[in-house]
Amino acid sequence: MRKISYLLIFVCFSAVNTILAQDYPPETLRSLAGKFSDPPIEYRPNAWWHWMGSNFSKEGVVKDLHAMKEAGVGGVIIFNAPSWLDTAMNPWPQQHYRSKAYWEALELALSEAKSLNMTVGIHNSPGWSTTGGPWIKPEQGMQEAGFSTTIIEGNQKLNVTLPKPKMNEVAAPYYKEVAVMAVPLRKGVAAGDVLDISDQFSNDRLNWAAPAGKWKIYRFGYYPSLIHTHPVPEDVEATSLEADKMNPEATIAHWKNVLNPLEERLGQYIGNTFNIIWVDSYEARDQNWSSNFRNDFIKVKGYDPVVQVILAYERGDSIFNEEMHGIHPAGEKFSSQTNRFLSDYKEVINRLFLQCFQLGKDMVNKAGFQFAWEPYGSIWEAPFDRTEGIGIADIPATEFWVHSTEPSGEGSFATAAAKNDHRIVAAEAFTGMEAACRFTETPAMLKRPADMGFSYGINKFFLHSWAHNPLSDAYQPGWSFAHYGTHFSRTQTWLEPGKAFFTYLARCQMLLQQGTFIVRTANVLQRSTPEAEIFFVRNTNEATEKTIAFPVKNAVPELWDAYRGIIQQTNQWKQQGDSTFVTIKLDKDQSMFIVFPAQKTTYFKQPEVAVLNEEPVALKDRWIITFHPKTNEKTFTRKWNKLVDFSKEHNKAVQYFSGTAVYEQTITIKKEDLASDKRILIDLGTVYDMAGLEINGKKAGILWSPPFKADITRLLKAGKNTVKIAVTNTWVNRLIGDEQYPADFEWTMLENNGTPAMNGLPRMKGLPEWATNGQPRPSKERKTFIPWSYFNKNSPLVPAGLLGPVTLRYQQLKVN
Incomplete structure (x- = not known):
């Protein structure tokens, strides 16, 4: 079927020249043509390399990195995750987070990566969310406001105990006073009616000569919400707190604890091999207070937020979201006065969050790293502006899952990145769970989400996930990142032929990293360089022939096929007005680059052929x-x-x-x-x-x-x-075949805390001694070895x- 689609793009090309002042690789169209078949390592996808609790080994580190390099992966981001195994059966108890063994393994990873011309980054905190660690004390962690109320009769000298506010469900180690306020019990209370009687209060008691009438006394303060980074290695699970996201002092303390040990122990690699500090998508819930919040709010808005919180509650508007430790959004359930305050409240929180992330970014840069950040909430809406976050990051990053129809962030990343002169838009790529990723993943399956990501302007993939495998290759598939992510590993069945898939990604990334992002419409994306206009086109339907109108004139189109790695001439085009119409045939899920050089090119292009008979x-x-x-x-x-x-x-x-x-x-x-x-x-x-x-x-x-x-x-x-x-x-x-025989290790349906296993999947209780000691396997029938089971003996074969x-x-x- 032949279709005609019009790519309606209105571009002010005079503005493009200004945008092009941003830095981009010094590639010419000729150099890109020469590298297209086999792009160099800087254009290769990277991988998230999950180290699972204490389960790491020097042998596994070396084998993983060599397998990645051989497959066409150019670098890694190390995440420190839990093992999700029974800690009582831990065969390597000395290998805890930031132990001597940990630092030795990390230095070996950097040394080996350097020898392979690969790069290494690391997530700033243990776990994947968000910014914090075992070095964060409760007073440096995220804080939450609260208050208690006491009704009193006035016209007397009072000496009464005011109860502390109810804290969250976890016992907080301290409570800090902010203010004690008195509000007359009558309708229509205004800000001028609220009395600050903090100087009449000490040691839990109020000594105050109360005026006549009934009064409601608010004891207002804050306490730590005790939100933890997650999911983290078991040895720091109880102590790894999220840092205060609105307090510069806590922010500085966090980043010093991240960066100083890296500089002291691994400084020789920083800035070359060791080059990225990552902050994953935001999953730390909310925050509505900090030690400096009241003064910061007054500086920004010119009025006291404590008074307005009290007035909101006096109007019957419960604005604190206790479950999320934040504030509720403005809405119809609140009065107009409360909504105006909530708008200001949200704006100040946003400003303080972003200022602290900017401070962290500056410290990361000063230490010699780039700051990669996924500035959005992946479970809940983040309490800061995504677009401003994109501007802060050196490498703004989004994510897409194997089933995604668009990346996280509503597809706005490439546009916002271009406005902030960011050439690279990264992505946590091919995240998944057991519904789609049960070792069922193949490159063919992954092509559709990959092309979707490219069509939204993503041009640097970080594969999710390559779980570090500490075991011998005798035990395959070996380790996996629990039930999360696509199973990239050195023992993947298709790793060797999968090199072609990784090369496809590299070809696409190489072209999409050139010049400046202009626009995307439907399944077409445009980038502009001084030498060419580059369009990425994908077909998500059945095989078809399309005629597409491109906003280019006086240029001869070329077809750059990233699947086959070839450049081809085409005569199926015509210019009409300010557009060039190109007719191309695309199979289902096929993609193509249409390149319009500004000048005549001399590199080799395969001639177009017509099939007369078959x-x-x-x-x-x-x-x-x-x-x-x-x-x-x-x-x-x-x-x-x-x-x-x-x-x-x-x-x-x-x-x-x-x-x-x-x-x-x-x-x-x-x-x-x-x-x-x-x-x-x-x-x-x-x-x-x-x-x-x-x-x-x-x-x-x-x-x-x-x-x-x-x-x-x-x-x-x-x-x-x-x-x-x-x-x-x-x-x-093969995994289903093994389930026909008894297991020679123990499965469990419970987590370490006794709760049901994640998503009902059996997991290995602990590594069997015969595996860690290199002994012969008891079972002669079972051939595979994985810590998470996706199948049983009755599962259908594929x-x-x-x-x-x-x-x-x-x-x-x-x-x-």
């Missing part, structure tokens, strides 16, 4: 299949006369197979079919889940997303040819292998 010829189903199990078992071979789904086989070694199966067949090619005006495509049909091609001993590429087709003409010869198709599936079937039909497509061509 003759499909199905290969005979005579296959020799060599199975290479990922679990280090012996390979085995089968001869099949038909292509079948492995999961439907009765042989258990095939039925529960996970790994790579190499299909081999000999084909005969006629000399005339190799003429210059002909080509031969191989079409694999249905594949679970990706395929590497080899023709006559030479690699012919990786097919990791449908349609599984490739041009193999250049590798063929007249006569007999050997075709090999290496098909890799996921871990799923399709696996090459299902075909495999077809050679003989094409007669016309070169345009």
Whole structure:
């Protein structure tokens, strides 16, 4: 079906030249063309590297980093997370957060990363939220306002005890006074009627000559909300508090405790290998007070917030949100006077939050790091302005999940980043949970959310998650980040062929990091450089032919295909007015860069060809299949006369197979079919889940997303040819196969605190001694080893292998 879509973009190009003054890599269009096939490491995706409690090892650190570099991952951000195992069964009790062993492992990671030309960053706090740690004392933590009320009769000398305000559900270690106020009990009380009698109060008692009438006495103060950073290594779970987000002194104390040890122990790496301090999305709930809040509010707004809080409650407006430790938003349930105050209250909180984040950012920069920040709330709305936060960060970051239709932050990040001269827009990429990520993830599955992220202007992915695996490769898949995230790891079945996917991401990131973000509409995004206009186009529907109007004139379009890594000419375009109309064919979930160079280019571009005729010829189903199990078992071979789904086989070694199966067949090619005006495509049909091609001993590429087709003409010869198709599936079937046998370790359905396990998933209670001591495994039947179970013996198997039909497509061509 042919469609015409109009890309309506109104751009003031005179303004673009000013914006382009921002820093960007000194790339020319020629240099980009030269790097397009294999982008350098600075354009590669990075990974979130979760260290799980005390479960880290030097051997695992080295193996993880080498596997990442080999796969095409350019750097890591270290997060210190819990093990989620029974701490009583901890085999490495000396390896706690910031222990001697921890610092040694961290220095080894930096040393190894430096040797690999990789970069390392670290999350500022233990856990992923937000800013804090075991160094934060309760008085430096987040604070919450509260008050008690006492009714008294006036016209007498009082000496009464005023109760302390009710604190939160956790016993607070202290309470700090702010003010004692007296309000006459009558309707229509105004600010001038509220008396500050704080000087008449001490040691819990009020000594006051009360005027005639009834009075309500407010004892107003604040106490720590005791919000903890989370989720953190078990050894600091009880002590890791969130820092006060509105107090500069607490902010400075926090960042000193983050940065000083890094500078003292790892200073030689800072600014080169060690270059990012990360702040994840905001999950610290709210804050409505701080030791300096009253004075700060008066400086900003010119009136006393304590008086206005009291007047709000006198009007019957309960503005404090005790559950969230903050304030309720303005709304219809409150009076207009209260809503005006709440608007001011929210504005001052926002201002103080952002000032403290700016202070932290400045300290991070002074120490030699870049400040990466996800400035939004991922569970609740954050108490600060996202757009201003984007301006503060050196590397503003958002997030998207495997099921996302748009990134967090309503897609505004690229626009806000461009306004603040930020070239990079990062993302926590491919976050997920067990509904979508059960070792079921494949590059084909991940392409749609990846392209969605690119279409919103994201140009630097941080893969979520590569859990650090401290164990030997004898135990696979090994560690995972609980039930969160896509399972990137050195033991992933498809890591080797997945290099093609990581290269695709790098190609897209390289182009999308050039110049300046201009605009996005639907599934088209534009960036502008001094040498070219660059558009990223994606198709989320079935295969189609589209004609798209681009706001460019006097330029010849080029097609830059990031999936295949090639640049192609096209004659399917015309200029009309101030637009250029380009017709392109896109398969489902295919993407393409349309590049409009300002000048004629001389780098190589594949000529456009027209297919005049095609003759499909199905290969005979005579296959020799060599199975290479990922679990280090012996390979085995089968001869099949038909292509079948492995999961439907009765042989258990095939039925529960996970790994790579190499299909081999000999084909005969006629000399005339190799003429210059002909080509031969191989079409694999249905594949679970990706395929590497080899023709006559030479690699012919990786097919990791449908349609599984490739041009193999250049590798063929007249006569007999050997075709090999290496098909890799996921871990799923082998994991289900293992559940047919008793476990040789203990599963539990409870958390360490006795509550039901997260989302009802069984977890390993603790690492078995035979695993940590390198002893033979008790079970001879079980082949896999994971701390979290997604399946049981009755879980349905998933399709696996090459299902075909495999077809050679003989094409007669016309070169345009």
